Amino acid sequence: MKPNWLIAVPRPLRTLLTYSSHLIEQPIQAGCRVIVPLGHSRSLGLAIAEAPPSDQENYALKPIHTVVDETPLLDEHLLGLLQWAARYYHHPIGDVIFTALPVALRDGNVLPDNTLWRVISQTDAALKLKRAKRQHALYQALIEQPEREWNAAALRHVAGSNWREYVQGLIEKGLLESYLPSQTQYSDYALQTAPKLELNEAQQTCLAQCRKWNQSDTLQPILLQGVTGSGKTEVYLRLIEDQLAAKRQTLVLVPEIGLTPQLLQRFIQHFPHQTIVCLHSGLNDTERLNAWLQSRSGEASIILGTRSAVFTPCAALGLILVDEEHDGSLKQQEGFRYHARDLAIKRAALLRIPILLGTATPALETLHNAERGRYHHTHLLQRANHAQPPRFEVQDIRGHVLQAGLSHHSLQAIRATLERQEQVMIFINRRGFAPVLLCPNCGWQAMCEACDTQMTFHAHKSRLICHHCSADRLTDNHCPACHHPQLQTQGLGTERIELNLRQHFPDTPVIRIDRDTTSRKGALQQRLEMVQKHEHLILVGTQMLAKGHDFPNLTLVVVLEADQSLFSAEYHALERFGQLITQVAGRAGRAQKMGQVILQTTQPHHPLLLTLLEQGYTVFAKQLLNERQRWRFPPFSYQALIRADALTMEDALNTLQQFHDLLAECPEVQLFGPIPAPLEKRAHRYRAQLLLQCTRRDQRHHYLQFLTSKEKNIRNPKGVRWSIDVDPVELT
DNA sequence: AGCACGCCGACT
DNA sequence: GTCGGCGTGCTC
Numbered sequence: 001m002k003p004n005w006l007i008a009v010p011r012p013l014r015t016l017l018t019y020s021s022h023l024i025e026q027p028i029q030a031g032c033r034v035i036v037p038l039g040h041s042r043s044l045g046l047a048i049a050e051a052p053p054s055d056q057e058n059y060a061l062k063p064i065h066t067v068v069d070e071t072p073l074l075d076e077h078l079l080g081l082l083q084w085a086a087r088y089y090h091h092p093i094g095d096v097i098f099t100a101l102p103v104a105l106r107d108g109n110v111l112p113d114n115t116l117w118r119v120i121s122q123t124d125a126a127l128k129l130k131r132a133k134r135q136h137a138l139y140q141a142l143i144e145q146p147e148r149e150w151n152a153a154a155l156r157h158v159a160g161s162n163w164r165e166y167v168q169g170l171i172e173k174g175l176l177e178s179y180l181p182s183q184t185q186y187s188d189y190a191l192q193t194a195p196k197l198e199l200n201e202a203q204q205t206c207l208a209q210c211r212k213w214n215q216s217d218t219l220q221p222i223l224l225q226g227v228t229g230s231g232k233t234e235v236y237l238r239l240i241e242d243q244l245a246a247k248r249q250t251l252v253l254v255p256e257i258g259l260t261p262q263l264l265q266r267f268i269q270h271f272p273h274q275t276i277v278c279l280h281s282g283l284n285d286t287e288r289l290n291a292w293l294q295s296r297s298g299e300a301s302i303i304l305g306t307r308s309a310v311f312t313p314c315a316a317l318g319l320i321l322v323d324e325e326h327d328g329s330l331k332q333q334e335g336f337r338y339h340a341r342d343l344a345i346k347r348a349a350l351l352r353i354p355i356l357l358g359t360a361t362p363a364l365e366t367l368h369n370a371e372r373g374r375y376h377h378t379h380l381l382q383r384a385n386h387a388q389p390p391r392f393e394v395q396d397i398r399g400h401v402l403q404a405g406l407s408h409h410s411l412q413a414i415r416a417t418l419e420r421q422e423q424v425m426i427f428i429n430r431r432g433f434a435p436v437l438l439c440p441n442c443g444w445q446a447m448c449e450a451c452d453t454q455m456t457f458h459a460h461k462s463r464l465i466c467h468h469c470s471a472d473r474l475t476d477n478h479c480p481a482c483h484h485p486q487l488q489t490q491g492l493g494t495e496r497i498e499l500n501l502r503q504h505f506p507d508t509p510v511i512r513i514d515r516d517t518t519s520r521k522g523a524l525q526q527r528l529e530m531v532q533k534h535e536h537l538i539l540v541g542t543q544m545l546a547k548g549h550d551f552p553n554l555t556l557v558v559v560l561e562a563d564q565s566l567f568s569a570e571y572h573a574l575e576r577f578g579q580l581i582t583q584v585a586g587r588a589g590r591a592q593k594m595g596q597v598i599l600q601t602t603q604p605h606h607p608l609l610l611t612l613l614e615q616g617y618t619v620f621a622k623q624l625l626n627e628r629q630r631w632r633f634p635p636f637s638y639q640a641l642i643r644a645d646a647l648t649m650e651d652a653l654n655t656l657q658q659f660h661d662l663l664a665e666c667p668e669v670q671l672f673g674p675i676p677a678p679l680e681k682r683a684h685r686y687r688a689q690l691l692l693q694c695t696r697r698d699q700r701h702h703y704l705q706f707l708t709s710k711e712k713n714i715r716n717p718k719g720v721r722w723s724i725d726v727d728p729v730e731l732t
Numbered sequence: 733a734g735c736a737c738g739c740c741g742a743c744t
Numbered sequence: 745g746t747c748g749g750c751g752t753g754c755t756c
Contacts, residue, residue, distance in 0.1 A: 009755080011733055017756040039735060039755045051756095061756055095733095718751075735754090743747075 004051035004061060007036055008097040009043050010106075014086075014708055016093060018051045020061040028064070031072025031079055033105070035065045044068070044106075046097050048079055073105060073296075078313055081347050090640075090704045090724045091336045099336050100311035104289040197234055202380050207235050209378045211242065214319075214354035221345050223325075223370045224358045225618075226380030228586025229387055232358045233263070235380075236321055237270050239356065244274065244301055248318025252304045253340055255327035257282050258524055259548045260304055263323065267302055279305030279312060282521065307332060307340035310347065318353055320344050324547065325357035325366060326579055328729055337725045341366075360586060361579040361617050364625055365635040383590075390557070390588040390595030392613040396604040404500030405492045410558050410598050411504070418508055418536045422593065423554040425539040426497055427546070427584050428561055431514040432456035433496045434489035437464065439479035446475065452681035458516070459495050469683040492560065498540045509534050513541035546583040556596045557588040563601040566609065569678070570731050571633055574608060575624055582617045632693075634727070638700040640692045641728040642707075644720055645685040649676055651717040652688035658714050659690055659707055659722075668699045678732050689731065700726075 006016040086093040226232040277291035294300040298315030348355035370377040448466035455464035518524035565577040589595020646652040656674030677687035694700040
């Protein structure tokens with residue numbers, strides 16, 4: 001008797017479906033895709049496990065139609081992780097399983113035959129061909145070198161700074177088929193020289209601790225808290241070396257695509273002979289599939305990726321590193337709302353392999369776990385190379401006239417820094433020219449038609465853009481309400497700061513780095529290169545600048561309007577504020593050059609601000625944790641947010657009220673709401689939320705389970721959509 | 733999410 | 745008399 005199988009199908013179902021395998025000749029393996037009849041048509045599905053034998057008659061079961069894959073796409077561990085995640089996040093299993101697959105393997109619901117498998121085989125073949133070509137090209141480029149091994153720095157030595165011309169010459173002479181990895185994302189970084197650093201004493205101690213912990217039988221996640229510039233990456237590199245020596249892979253998760261080139265460059269320089277693959281949103285489907293296949297086969301020894309990379313199958317995974325573990329972008333904010341850091345921890349636990357979380361500013365829940373002894377905790381407190389920590393200065397701007405958004409004092413400091421041939425960074429977390437465009441005559445404001453918010457004025461193309469739905473329209477200077485000929489802007493954005501600074505310092509290059517100037521492929525890299533070229537310049541940018549980038553000649557950071565979050569109603573805002581300020585400040589000063597940070601604020605005496613600046617992030621964070629404990633907020637309680645959106649606020653609230661009523665009598669659940677979301681209307685839809693809070697994790701799980709079991713009983717007015725967000729980090 | 737079934741309004 | 749609107753309910 002052939003076994004029945006549990007199959008995940010890409011539908012919003014919270015259960016697996018059982019199919020018979022009696023039409024299939026070969027034994028089925030878990031992790032293979034199958035084609036199954038579903039309703040009145042066919043669908044792609046993924047085989048999860050054999051169904052436990054049951055008394056039920058099998059006559060009702062439909063048969064699996066085809067097995068698509070010869071070898072499983074996902075291994076047992078990953079299947080386990082994904083099923084765990086579907087339960088933990090109360091998200092439909094099929095959706096969870098299929099978001100873990102690369103898009104190239106996800107589509108084509110109804111397939112008459114094995115077309116998909118053929119696509120994969122061709123890709124595999126194309127991949128091998130491409131690699132062979134590249135290796136041939138490299139061999140030719142370096143054929144005169146005594147050792148015929150390719151090293152990232154080698155070509156630089158052969159060709160010097162004119163390497164592009166050199167390679168072009170080789171191509172013209174027919175000695176080289178094409179540029180070396182020129183089309184691949186790591187072309188330009190590979191050719192910079194790599195100084196191999198000795199570990200300083202602190203790094204050595206830290207590394208030794210990590211190694212000791214990683215060899216223990218009882219593995220715990222390690223929190224590596226290292227101030228900016230303390231050389232966390234060097235520790236990562238040695239830990240990866242350990243894995244390479246043991247022929248094991250390392251998975252490295254980074255919060256955003258912007259950070260991958262930096263780290264990738266370090267990895268390539270350090271491990272020029274290893275296959276390193278990247279998985280991030282900038283790849284097309286084929287590139288992503290290739291990287292995924294290389295990781296699955298074990299050919300890639302280092303896998304670097306953003307949050308969805310946590311699901312990448314690895315033939316021999318030995319270590320997971322989560323860089324900037326506090327970063328909010330590790331949490332998926334739509335659909336299957338998972339936290340990549342938390343899933344990475346779970347994955348490491350299932351595999352019984354070590355995991356290391358690195359950051360200068362741990363998330364409060366991580367710090368709490370470390371304090372409670374659930375995580376190991378190691379520190380790198382000193383900047384490497386004897387660099388001094390930056391000097392903070394609170395600039396009270398109440399009653400001050402600002403020029404270009406900057407106080408007189410800030411402008412003086414900028415001028416002095418530029419005169420020393422050093423670089424300045426102006427940080428403001430708002431892109432565009434100004435957040436408000438209004439009529440001085442009648443008070444009209446440019447509002448988004450789809451959202452409950454003002455539109456941001458972008459001077460560049462004289463457009464109004466909604467930062468919530470990306471709606472976009474031209475504007476002239478006339479008020480559409482009263483025809484007044486001169487609209488006014490109010491407030492500051494990066495564009496305006498850039499323009500003002502250009503006028504103020506006409507002889508200094510001003511470079512703006514935000515999403516608008518870096519959306520083109522390679523634009524960020526190009527701008528970062530400009531920063532390397534110029535000795536003195538002014539950088540203007542958003543939080544993109546706060547993360548990871550190394551600017552050796554930058555000595556002054558001016559932070560504008562950061563104190564907004566001191567008044568935010570959201571309890572996460574303060575935590576993020578502390579992290580952002582600390583990260584931004586970390587950009588200032590290196591080696592012998594003392595860094596200076598000026599914070600312009602209207603709240604110079606705010607106690608938490610002073611704690612942060614005078615006693616540092618950890619003390620600040622512990623104070624916030626005390627607050628959280630007093631108010632029984634996470635991590636001292638467990639939350640889930642049920643969100644709903646609809647064509648009217650009434651409908652959205654009504655749906656949530658039904659959820660509310662289901663739990664109203666439960667003493668173990670605290671309910672807040674339903675209430676309209678802080679941003680009431682977004683993209684023509686009205687949004688509401690219901691917050692659910694329990695003192696124990698298992699209670700939360702139990703009640704969410706209860707709610708989803710009653711899903712069918714909820715009467716949704718037309719067009720209502722709702723979803724569950726477990727461990728929410730943003731309440732917008 | 734699809735997809736079909738089903739029960740009421742304007743069409744050749 | 746039918747075509748089709750999208751509300752409702754199911755998918756092993």
